[in-house]
Amino acid sequence: MPLRLYNTLTKKEEDFVPLKEGEVRMYTCGPTVYGRPHIGNYSSFLLADLLRRWLEVGHGMKVTHVKNITDVGHLAGDEVADAQGDDKIERQSREEKADPLELARKYAAQYIEDETALNFKEPEHRPLATETIPEMLTMIAALIERGHAYETDDGVYFDVTSFADYGKLSGNTLENLSSGARIKVDEKKKHPADFALWKKCVGENEHHILRWDSKWGEGFPGWHIECSCMSEKFLGSPFDIHTGGEDLIFPHHECEIAQSVGSRSGDSAISAGTEGAENGTNKTHVNYWVHKRFIDMGDVKMSKSLGNVLTLPDIEAMGFNPLDLRYYLLSVHYRTNLKFTKKGLEDAHKARRKIMEWMKEVEDAEVSEGVEEWDQKFSEAMNSDLNTPAALATVFDLMSWSRNENQLGACKGIVETIRSTFGCFDPEGIQEIPKEVAELAQKRLDARANKDFEASDSLRNQIQARGFEVKDTEKGQEIIKM
Numbered sequence: 001m002p003l004r005l006y007n008t009l010t011k012k013e014e015d016f017v018p019l020k021e022g023e024v025r026m027y028t029c030g031p032t033v034y035g036r037p038h039i040g041n042y043s044s045f046l047l048a049d050l051l052r053r054w055l056e057v058g059h060g061m062k063v064t065h066v067k068n069i070t071d072v073g074h075l076a077g078d079e080v081a082d083a084q085g086d087d088k089i090e091r092q093s094r095e096e097k098a099d100p101l102e103l104a105r106k107y108a109a110q111y112i113e114d115e116t117a118l119n120f121k122e123p124e125h126r127p128l129a130t131e132t133i134p135e136m137l138t139m140i141a142a143l144i145e146r147g148h149a150y151e152t153d154d155g156v157y158f159d160v161t162s163f164a165d166y167g168k169l170s171g172n173t174l175e176n177l178s179s180g181a182r183i184k185v186d187e188k189k190k191h192p193a194d195f196a197l198w199k200k201c202v203g204e205n206e207h208h209i210l211r212w213d214s215k216w217g218e219g220f221p222g223w224h225i226e227c228s229c230m231s232e233k234f235l236g237s238p239f240d241i242h243t244g245g246e247d248l249i250f251p252h253h254e255c256e257i258a259q260s261v262g263s264r265s266g267d268s269a270i271s272a273g274t275e276g277a278e279n280g281t282n283k284t285h286v287n288y289w290v291h292k293r294f295i296d297m298g299d300v301k302m303s304k305s306l307g308n309v310l311t312l313p314d315i316e317a318m319g320f321n322p323l324d325l326r327y328y329l330l331s332v333h334y335r336t337n338l339k340f341t342k343k344g345l346e347d348a349h350k351a352r353r354k355i356m357e358w359m360k361e362v363e364d365a366e367v368s369e370g371v372e373e374w375d376q377k378f379s380e381a382m383n384s385d386l387n388t389p390a391a392l393a394t395v396f397d398l399m400s401w402s403r404n405e406n407q408l409g410a411c412k413g414i415v416e417t418i419r420s421t422f423g424c425f426d427p428e429g430i431q432e433i434p435k436e437v438a439e440l441a442q443k444r445l446d447a448r449a450n451k452d453f454e455a456s457d458s459l460r461n462q463i464q465a466r467g468f469e470v471k472d473t474e475k476g477q478e479i480i481k482m
């Protein structure tokens with residue numbers, strides 16, 4: 001039975017068919033590290049973690065997951081329009097009187113700490129925007145060459161009228177955008193909806209601290225370009241799945257499609273990336289766009305700008321385990337808005353405990369014949385667009401059914417499936433050191449052997465940014481998860 005996934009681009013559920021049999025390439029927009037991410041952010045990352053786990057557990061696929069860290073270029077006004085206001089990280093660094101890169105490293109480390117507590121699987125790559133500048137410069141140049149971008153006094157902009165399919169993902173037509181009062185009219189731009197690929201360090205951005213040389217002068221990248229480059233760098237193009245929170249559909253993902261498709265030679269329309277997909281049309285450089293709905297606090301959206309956010313330390317201070325939160329977030333379907341309440345979290349805590357007690361009984365029972373029909377019910381629920389509430393209902397039905405030793409013993413296999421799918425019923429093994437971190441650590445060893453301490457310090461920072469600490473001991477270099 002194939003996995004059915006709701007695709008934001010085609011606005012329907014489709015069979016998931018990977019481009020290459022048995023392998024999945026998936027990209028997730030990670031956090032902008034200017035503060036501790038809140039539980040709404042984690043609920044969106046959790047969708048990707050769940051999807052990854054189910055592709056592995058339920059379908060035996062090999063998943064390559066890329067999850068970036070945004071450490072430059074995300075401006076305060078980017079959610080409603082494009083490239084307006086302060087750089088979020090630089091603004092926070094002024095407030096904390098800290099260096100913007102150091103600040104970004106600090107919050108990136110906190111974020112990875114939270115992900116570990118929430119039992120997220122380590123993605124294969126965690127690229128940083130500041131490490132992908134050369135790829136961004138190349139893509140911007142390609143967009144200019146293909147007539148999709150132009151230079152102004154203060155930057156390089158994507159010409160939205162040059163890309164016929166702009167608006168297809170979000171449903172925002174150019175007419176709607178033109179009349180939208182939320183976009184500041186910038187005289188230098190050809191169309192109000194044109195978005196920045198590169199911002200020059202002039203005018204209001206004259207004092208931007210993070211800056212790089214380019215053929216358009218010193219500057220820094222716009223927010224959207226990084227994800228086009230980081231996804232292509234690690235996954236190629238086209239790839240299978242792109243995930244994110246629903247707030248990223250517009251403008252972020254709409255712009256990413258325009259950049260990724262527009263910069264590829266000989267192709268300026270949404271039609272690429274069709275092989276392996278159920279429908280031969282309407283695809284982008286990504287076959288499946290999957291988005292997580294917001295969490296609400298009561299009746300309002302949980303958002304940093306509204307000041308009603310909770311962080312993982314807040315949840316722990318309320319006396320809950322991070323995995324209670326993980327269960328709570330997974331108990332509601334990802335395309336339903338979860339209305340967060342303390343009562344809901346308490347119920348989640350109780351339900352999780354009940355399931356774990358049952359799992360212990362199963363563990364202690366003698367193994368007996370399997371329970372195929374329950375396996376099938378659980379898989380059907382998960383294959384139905386990751387219907388976690390239905391999957392959990394099956395777990396509770398199974399708990400009521402398995403009353404004697406023989407029945408309990410028959411549940412051993414499915415308990416393993418449930419554990420590895422949900423990831424919140426038992427502590428799992430210690431996380432391995434990702435390949436990327438191991439490579440950086442080897443480079444650091446080489447740098448130290450060559451007495452290049454500047455390089456070795458910079459490598460240590462890069463390792464830290466990925467959530468690992470390097471220690472030099474008598475036995476040599478040790479890498480520890482922070």
Ligand SMILES: [Zn+2]
Pocket residue numbers: 028029030227252
């Ligand atoms: Zn992104």
